[in-house]
Amino acid sequence: METIFRLLRSIIWSYAKLxxxxxxxxxxxxxxxxxxxxxxxxxxxxxxxxxxxxxIVLAVFILAVIGPLLAWxxxxxxxxxxxxxxxYRGPCLPPSCTGYPLLGTDEWGRDIIAxxxxxxRISFVISIVVVLLGAPLGIILGLIAGYKGGVVDEIIMRITxxxxxxxxxxxxxxxxxxxxxxxxxxxxxNNIARAFFSGLFGLRQEEYGQLAALLSIWIAMVIxxxxxxxxxxxxxxxxxxxxxxxxxxxxxxxxxWSILFKHILPNVLSPVLVMMTFDIxxxxxxxxxxxxxxxxxxxxxxxxxxxxxxxGGYFPERSSHVVIYLGFILLMMAxxxxxxxxALRDILDPRTRRAIEYRLEKxxxx
Amino acid sequence: xxxxxxxxxxxVILKVENLDVKFYTYAGVVHAVSNVSFYVKEGETVALVGExxxxxxxxxxxxxxxxxxxxxxxxxxxxxxxRSGKVVDLLKIGDEELREIRGNEIAYVFQDPTSSLDPLYxxxxxxxxxxVAHKSKISKKQTFKQAVSLLKQVLIPSPEIRxxxxxxxxxxxMRQRSxxxxxxxxxxxLFIADEPTTNLDVTVQAQILxxxxxxxxxxxxxxxxxTHNLGIVAEVANRVYVMYAGKIVEEGYLEQxxxxxxxPYTKLLLRAVPDPTKKIEKLESIHGTVPSLxxxxxxxxxQPRCPFAMEKCLIKEPPLIEVENQHRSACWLLERT
Numbered sequence: 031m032e033t034i035f036r037l038l039r040s041i042i043w044s045y046a047k048l049x050x051x052x053x054x055x056x057x058x059x060x061x062x063x064x065x066x067x068x069x070x071x072x073x074x075x076x077x078x079x080x081x082x083x084x085x086i087v088l089a090v091f092i093l094a095v096i097g098p099l100l101a102w103x104x105x106x107x108x109x110x111x112x113x114x115x116x117x118y119r120g121p122c123l124p125p126s127c128t129g130y131p132l133l134g135t136d137e138w139g140r141d142i143i144a145x146x147x148x149x150x151r152i153s154f155v156i157s158i159v160v161v162l163l164g165a166p167l168g169i170i171l172g173l174i175a176g177y178k179g180g181v182v183d184e185i186i187m188r189i190t191x192x193x194x195x196x197x198x199x200x201x202x203x204x205x206x207x208x209x210x211x212x213x214x215x216x217x218x219x220n221n222i223a224r225a226f227f228s229g230l231f232g233l234r235q236e237e238y239g240q241l242a243a244l245l246s247i248w249i250a251m252v253i254x255x256x257x258x259x260x261x262x263x264x265x266x267x268x269x270x271x272x273x274x275x276x277x278x279x280x281x282x283x284x285x286x287w288s289i290l291f292k293h294i295l296p297n298v299l300s301p302v303l304v305m306m307t308f309d310i311x312x313x314x315x316x317x318x319x320x321x322x323x324x325x326x327x328x329x330x331x332x333x334x335x336x337x338x339x340x341x342g343g344y345f346p347e348r349s350s351h352v353v354i355y356l357g358f359i360l361l362m363m364a365x366x367x368x369x370x371x372x373a374l375r376d377i378l379d380p381r382t383r384r385a386i387e388y389r390l391e392k393x394x395x396x
Numbered sequence: 397x398x399x400x401x402x403x404x405x406x407x408v409i410l411k412v413e414n415l416d417v418k419f420y421t422y423a424g425v426v427h428a429v430s431n432v433s434f435y436v437k438e439g440e441t442v443a444l445v446g447e448x449x450x451x452x453x454x455x456x457x458x459x460x461x462x463x464x465x466x467x468x469x470x471x472x473x474x475x476x477x478x479r480s481g482k483v484v485d486l487l488k489i490g491d492e493e494l495r496e497i498r499g500n501e502i503a504y505v506f507q508d509p510t511s512s513l514d515p516l517y518x519x520x521x522x523x524x525x526x527x528v529a530h531k532s533k534i535s536k537k538q539t540f541k542q543a544v545s546l547l548k549q550v551l552i553p554s555p556e557i558r559x560x561x562x563x564x565x566x567x568x569x570m571r572q573r574s575x576x577x578x579x580x581x582x583x584x585x586l587f588i589a590d591e592p593t594t595n596l597d598v599t600v601q602a603q604i605l606x607x608x609x610x611x612x613x614x615x616x617x618x619x620x621x622x623t624h625n626l627g628i629v630a631e632v633a634n635r636v637y638v639m640y641a642g643k644i645v646e647e648g649y650l651e652q653x654x655x656x657x658x659x660p661y662t663k664l665l666l667r668a669v670p671d672p673t674k675k676i677e678k679l680e681s682i683h684g685t686v687p688s689l690x691x692x693x694x695x696x697x698x699q700p701r702c703p704f705a706m707e708k709c710l711i712k713e714p715p716l717i718e719v720e721n722q723h724r725s726a727c728w729l730l731e732r733t
Contacts, residue, residue, distance in 0.1 A: 059560045062518070179465075278512040281460060282526040282578070283499030292525070296516050 080373020086366030098232030168259025176267025
């Protein structure tokens, strides 16, 4: 705990010193801000689950970034062509067994640890991007609906209700089954987009058909992802826009946009931030379920949900190790974000923060 | 809109005429402000006095068009002389022109300084934002320099440090000073202070009032002071408007109102102010309560509480009757003389 606090504090201070070097006097001017950051770092380091969540998320992030480069077996080589016995080989743990992949192989004889490294990248990119695209869409609509009120509010919120009433998975399935052909055509002609997306997902450029499937999952999820945000933001905006400082801002002659983005948005952001971290976990599982249902990429892309789905055919006699290992990875990705979100909620909520500040004061006195 | 020539005497910056504000609530139509007229001259302090709920704040909020649904401005005009000399009707101009005037030529200070500052921004940022909203070509460095000098003017100690402070790091009095500094940031022509000292203790109140007074002299701006505290009125005001139940019942110069009150409400109000030099057994009060503004009774609105009520008061509403020069009062008692 203490070491984590020290680590975070040294990061904060090295940033502050960097700013001081660029513009002298920065530290003195921004001492309030630095104090606030330190308090946040302290509050975070005191929460055990938050630290655990943070470590998991950091590990997933690192694996997602370097995974495809690290993977020692290419996913497009089917090992069983040379050795039929490699299909769904069980775990081979030393010292009793050597020479075979540590946690076993999948149906094509590929090492599942190497395959999961590719899978990390795909799941991570999809979940982050879905939330990063879906949330702003919902936030902007919620802001407008809450602030303008009246007819605008009615129209936006009724559309939101329609999206919420329709089961998200079914809607996403509908989109995911229609979109791939169009995206495939687009990727076929557009070299730059093909290179960009294949780099992003850690796949080969030849796999543009599978890329199209991944992108369609992506788009389908963004389309069903925003309504929750629109609703939560609208609710918070309704209470914040009655605050006197919003009236004061109006009377200072600020334009509607600057009131919305400078005064209202920052004041409703903390519940949204917490929801986003929880949602990254949900999105990971959602994307895996879509490809589990066969709507995602096909062979040979090692997408986690797709691999579990294939292993289902041999479950449990031959493939339980694949299901357990990949399931565990998905669980960890979701759990990490959830724990982090939980800690963030405590830090960002002024009521629980007050308790933490109080404890800090008490400890200082000792 | 008809292009009727809008006339405003040279030294008057704001002239409100026959302002009418109604709130359409579920319980009924609340006639919060009816037929209110007043004016503010350059460099003059005008006090709007009255008890809670009499429509003081609604009046000034209507002038700055801050009335929101279910409230509606039903009629009247608010002529304002802009810095350029152009006379506009604040109740009729477009949103963009209104935005230009707000915060630039008219500043408004709310009752509660704590909640009228955004907790996420420093005092300096608030001032910066207000200046930038009206001047596009100005750097952050310049505005912060200006912010420091403004904070110095409102007598905040060590303004160079305070400018980077967040609202929660300041005391109540300092917050109110900062809010006043924000209001001053564009040299407004009209400064509206809505009960600026209500939440402060007496010593700080006195400081804030002194400050407002000296700032007004420096900036030559018109000041509208809303208050229920007659002590404050006596301290700073030049002219006084006494409001009761959404109407102006008496208007006049400070001396006229204090030495020669002619409306029974004003008289009773002045009697209710305790004299600190005398020992009193019981505080004076006015019997009864403010009437409901939903379907107010015909006739004088003060009549149910008035010790001098006559039959005429029940039937007909009294107009403002001239008592002496510039001193008018809405009471039938004055008609006899």
